[in-house]
Amino acid sequence: MKANIHPEYHEINIIMTDGTAYTTRSCYGKAGDTLRLDIDPKSHPAWTGQHRVMDTGGQVAKFNKRFASIGARTK
Template sequence: MKSEGHPNYHYIKVVLTDGSEFYTRSTYGEEGSTLNLDIDPKTHPAWTGGSQHLLDRGGRLTRFNSRFGNLGIGAKK
């Protein structure tokens, strides 16, 4: 049986963008390494609710709505 089949889990420090930190087990780096995040749940729009509008790049959304907008999918009956 292989003894090297599992990754080496160890404790690291994770530093969020606001400077807060926590310790977790990870395969990142070595024991005691620090992982500095550029994006985290406190600042990213996907978690904060910002920028939830759809961008119409190249008119694709407009073309889709003109072709299939009359189907009424999701409309209240």
Template sequence: MKADIHPQYHLIKVVMTDGTEFQTRSTYGEEGATLNLDIDPKTHPAWTGGTQQLLDRGGRLSRFNSRFGNLSFGKK
């Protein structure tokens, strides 16, 4: 096998949206890096039953609504 072809696997700190932290092993960043989550299982609608609203972070939702928001899809 070839040497040094695999990414480095090390400990990082993950910070959830509510501020809780935990350490895990990952190939993200460097040793001791911090990964701040925007959406996690405590806030994502798939895990919360859809009661929370996702923020439109990239403008995609507003762009979609501006293009297709006035369609009725056959409903009157």
């Protein structure tokens, strides 16, 4: 392995959405930094099986308005 080309690998603290915390090793930030997760395996639909539509800023409504005419045929 070449010297001085790899990032520093150190311990950081991870805080999950429900408040649980653990320590792991990472290249993120500096030693002792804390990473707060917005989405984790306990809250993400891919792992929980619960699907939620999060309409941030009306994006779903904007999409529906823009593409409402696609697939509609007029004679």
